[in-house]
Amino acid sequence: xxxxxxxxxxxxxxxxxxxxxxxxxxxxxLWVAAGGWPPLDVAVIFxxxxxxxxxxxxxxxxxxxxxxxxxxxxxxxxPLARGELSPGAALWVAAGxxxxxxxxxxxxxxxxxxxxxxxxxxxxxYPFTKRFLALPQAYLGLAFGxxxxxxxxxxxxxxPAVAWLLLAANVCWTLAYDTEYxxxxxxxxxxxxxxxxxxxxxxxxxxAIAACYAANLLLLAAVGQIxxxxxxxxxxxxxxxxxxxxxxxxxxxxxxxxxxxAFLHNVWYGAAIFIGIALDYGLQP
Numbered sequence: 001x002x003x004x005x006x007x008x009x010x011x012x013x014x015x016x017x018x019x020x021x022x023x024x025x026x027x028x029x030l031w032v033a034a035g036g037w038p039p040l041d042v043a044v045i046f047x048x049x050x051x052x053x054x055x056x057x058x059x060x061x062x063x064x065x066x067x068x069x070x071x072x073x074x075x076x077x078x079p080l081a082r083g084e085l086s087p088g089a090a091l092w093v094a095a096g097x098x099x100x101x102x103x104x105x106x107x108x109x110x111x112x113x114x115x116x117x118x119x120x121x122x123x124x125x126y127p128f129t130k131r132f133l134a135l136p137q138a139y140l141g142l143a144f145g146x147x148x149x150x151x152x153x154x155x156x157x158x159x160p161a162v163a164w165l166l167l168a169a170n171v172c173w174t175l176a177y178d179t180e181y182x183x184x185x186x187x188x189x190x191x192x193x194x195x196x197x198x199x200x201x202x203x204x205x206x207x208a209i210a211a212c213y214a215a216n217l218l219l220l221a222a223v224g225q226i227x228x229x230x231x232x233x234x235x236x237x238x239x240x241x242x243x244x245x246x247x248x249x250x251x252x253x254x255x256x257x258x259x260x261x262a263f264l265h266n267v268w269y270g271a272a273i274f275i276g277i278a279l280d281y282g283l284q285p
Contacts, residue, residue: 006079006084006085007079007085007093009078009079010058010059010062010078010079010080010085010090010093011055011056011058011059011093011097012054012055012058013055017263017264017267018054018058019050019051019054020267020270020271021144021174021177021266021267021270022050022053022054022144022147023047023050023270024267024270024271024273024274025144025145025147025148025166025167025169025170025173025270026046026047026050026147026148026151027274028148028166028170028273028274028277029147029148029149029150029151029152029163029166030042030043030046030151030155031274031277031278031281032162032163032166032223032227032277033151033152033154033155033156033163034155035281036281036282037281038151038155039155041107042108042151042154042155045104045105045107045108045154046147046150046151046154048104049101049104049105049147050147052097052098052100052101052104053097053098053101053119053120053123055093055097056093056094056095056097056098056101056123057094057123057124057126057143059090059091059093059094059097060090060091060094060123060124060127061126061127062078062079062080062081062090063080063087063090063091063094063127064127064128065127065130066080066081066087066090068194069081070082072185072189073185074184074185094124098120101116102116102120105150105154108154109153109154109157111153111157112150112153112154115146115149115150115153115159116150118146119143119146119147119150122139122142122143122146123143125139126139126140126143130194130195130196131194131195132195133195134195134197134200135175135197135200136195136196136197137174137175137178137179137182137196137197138171138174138175138197140174140178141170141171141172141173141174141175141178142167142171144170144174145166145167145170145171145174146167148163148166148167148170149163149164149167151163161226162223162226162227165219165222165223165226166219166220166223168219169215169216169219169220169223170216172212172213172215172216172219173212173213173216173266173269173270175197175208175212176209176212176213176216176244176247176266177262177263177266177269178197178263179196179197179198179201179205179208179209179212180209180247180251180259180260180262180263180266181259181260181263182196182197182198182199183198183205183251183254183256183259184256184259184260184263185198186198186199186256205254206248206251206252206254209247209248209251210244210248213241213244213247213248217237217240217241217244220237220273221234221237224237224280229277229280229281229284230280230283230284231280232276232277232279232280232283232284233276233277233280234276235276236272236273236274236275236276236277236279236280237273237276239272239276240269240272240273240276243265243268243269243272244269246262246265247262247265247266247269250262250265
């Protein structure tokens with residue numbers, strides 16, 4: 001078991017927050033695509049695939065950031081930074097988990113296989129965007145939301161406009177919560193020359209986060225109107241809006257611990273939206 005611990009930390013299986021942040025938009029997509037409960041086999045494949053791809057993404061992220069993590073207080077104890085695992089081991093783990101995720105989707109229509117290609121490319125390339133993109137968190141939102149078009153392809157055989165609206169909503173949400181996350185490392189990132197949304201937004205960071213939460217909710221409300229959904233859909237968005245206001249209070253002083261708490265609390269934001277969607281389809285088919 002002791003030998004496995006560095007691998008568990010490499011893949012962040014000891015910190016499931018990332019799994020939830022990747023899973024919620026995937027579940028939004030599955031429920032909307034299916035008009036309620038998706039087929040059980042499809043749901044299981046997507047849930048397991050979410051866990052595998054999040055773990056693979058963490059491994060490639062640590063490989064890409066292996067020269068930076070040792071200089072950042074929050075990441076200096078990661079396995080590659082401490083020399084517990086070799087860079088090559090991280091690459092093998094990322095490749096192996098990605099292959100397992102692809103094997104998982106083989107029972108699904110071939111169209112899903114095609115959509116998995118950009119999904120993997122986005123996940124693998126995201127860590128490098130911190131070198132040159134002003135808002136790498138927006139790119140992460142694309143990577144974290146690509147389960148949405150894949151869900152529509154699996155269930156409907158097509159990717160309609162509402163799928164792209166859901167993906168855009170997820171980009172806005174990711175930009176909000178990952179900016180909160182980036183606020184924790186602001187001082188270290190300035191020293192290392194890493195680009196993040198927290199640095200790009202500067203003193204307007206809290207206003208930008210508020211705008212991103214608002215854009216997420218407005219886009220999801222638009223999807224609800226297009227699909228002629230009912231009160232539960234909107235109630236879920238209202239609860240999420242209240243949670244967003246709580247996050248904005250937490251980050252008001254830009255204290256790293258409070259910003260990190262706000263980031264972690266986004267699991268409830270995504271859950272509120274999903275519960276609203278699921279209840280709406282359950283009560284109003």
